[in-house]
Amino acid sequence: NAGVTQTPKFRVLKTGQSMTLLCAQDMNHEYMYWYRQDPGMGLRLIHYSVGEGTTAKGEVPDGYNVSRLKKQNFLLGLESAAPSQTSVYFCASIPTQGAEAFFGQGTRLTVV
Amino acid sequence: QQQVKQSPQSLIVQKGGISIINCAYENTAFDYFPWYQQFPGKGPALLIAIRPDVSEKKEGRFTISFNKSAKQFSLHIMDSQPGDSATYFCAARRVFIGTASKLTFGTGTRLQVTL
Numbered sequence: 001n002a003g004v005t006q007t008p009k010f011r012v013l014k015t016g017q018s019m020t021l022l023c024a025q026d027m028n029h030e031y032m033y034w035y036r037q038d039p040g041m042g043l044r045l046i047h048y049s050v051g052e053g054t055t056a057k058g059e060v061p062d063g064y065n066v067s068r069l070k071k072q073n074f075l076l077g078l079e080s081a082a083p084s085q086t087s088v089y090f091c092a093s094i095p096t097q098g099a100e101a102f103f104g105q106g107t108r109l110t111v112v
Numbered sequence: 113q114q115q116v117k118q119s120p121q122s123l124i125v126q127k128g129g130i131s132i133i134n135c136a137y138e139n140t141a142f143d144y145f146p147w148y149q150q151f152p153g154k155g156p157a158l159l160i161a162i163r164p165d166v167s168e169k170k171e172g173r174f175t176i177s178f179n180k181s182a183k184q185f186s187l188h189i190m191d192s193q194p195g196d197s198a199t200y201f202c203a204a205r206r207v208f209i210g211t212a213s214k215l216t217f218g219t220g221t222r223l224q225v226t227l
Binding site for chain 2: 004030031033035040041042043044045048049050056058090092094099100101103104105106
């Protein structure tokens, strides 16, 4: 069982570059989420999706965009990376009738 | 605004001791309170969870105590083991009608269990 898979696992970007983080889940979950984890700040919600073709803003959405063209995939984009976006990014999914969030292994992004 | 406050930030416990991590919340709309365990380089994984109509839940060495009136809940790890060394996050869920539920996380507690 793959569960939630994130790619890439590590990335270094220069300020102003763009990139896309991919999250794929094979559990047929409706709800998907992108979080960022920073020391002393826990996990903060960036964007989320309640189903294919839908997205919504979370707690810290500025500087990020998302798309969910297929139910199993949730993409997080950085159009113009900034050093403040250096973080570990986690994708999670939750089934419609469930409560447990299943997380990927994270993407460590450094913006220099 | 930190809706879920977690303490302590770090904790060192001797093997066999009891580890206690505390969380407090503000929003009474939260309806589910999970604890997640995270090992270095891994994503968080659900450890144990409780709903507000229950005051205590125990699973093996892990117990959640819940005080609804005080809006506080805590994780107790009995007979702590070196393998329990990890970062622990409390969280609280709010369900929004017609849309997804949202988890709000505490800031995390780094637990180290020494020999």
